[in-house]
Amino acid sequence: MKQIVLVLALFSTSLSFAQEGKNAEQEKIIEEYLTNCASKYNYNIQMSERQTCLDEGLKIDSTIAYLWQQKAMPYFKVRKYEVGMEFLNKAVQYNPERWQPYRGFMKCIFSKAYKDAIVDLEDCKKKFGNGYVMDHTYDFYIAVSYLQLNEYQKAETILQKYVDEIYRDRQQLEHHTAYFYLGIAKYELKKFDEAIAVFDKALKIYPNFSDVKFYKGVCLSLLSKKEEAAELFKEAKQDFKLGYKLNEDNVIYELYPYQLQGYFVGL
Structure with missing residues (x-):
């Protein structure tokens, strides 16, 4: 679809x-x-x-x-x-309970004030628990902020906990964006095999996710699996052209961290 x-x-x-x-x-x-x-x-x-x-x-x-x-x-x-x-x-x-989590989200995704976003959202967790804002927990945006601050180990730890919690809660669906960013954290830590395994989980949910295919291709290339990588890059380019991209609501306003752009796939 x-x-x-x-x-x-x-x-x-x-x-x-x-x-x-x-x-x-x-x-x-x-x-x-x-x-x-x-x-x-x-x-x-x-x-x-x-x-x-x-x-x-x-x-x-x-x-x-x-x-x-x-x-x-x-x-x-x-x-x-x-x-x-x-x-x-x-x-x-x-109204801090309603709008402080939203402010943390805005600092992370919009104004790119990552250290401030972490401070805001950690404070929200202390006061209100690890709730949800814009479809994800506060921890998700804390982890994305750590990715953007090159603190990959912290990001990996938080995102792994997040996807594990989603999987355990049978009332919620596994989230392809959460797997995408967990895969990115592992890629940045040069855990390429682990990153590929996580990217595959994202693709099981969203088979045409061009961003994931691109970064999986990067990992395969770095593992000297050039032919597999080339095929995935070709698929990523085609899916990107067809509009199968990172589909968080606010991508219509802001570029998300690690979001695939046209020049990456040669458009």
């Missing part, structure tokens, strides 16, 4: 985040100034109009965390991370 990039958009006002007011009056403010006002404006061309709507709501009640998050969201989308983070910090101030 061809990859479909899901736009569940953590950024969409249709998400369950929307109705976050603590009382009826706050819900009314959200409806009037977000749903009926800010949501009418496209942030790409009418950022100031959208922000004005939200500011009017916050003048009435500055403690509504969701309005602060909605002020932050479009700035992250247009890569004005420092501006957006100021507003997201306010959302965390007024």
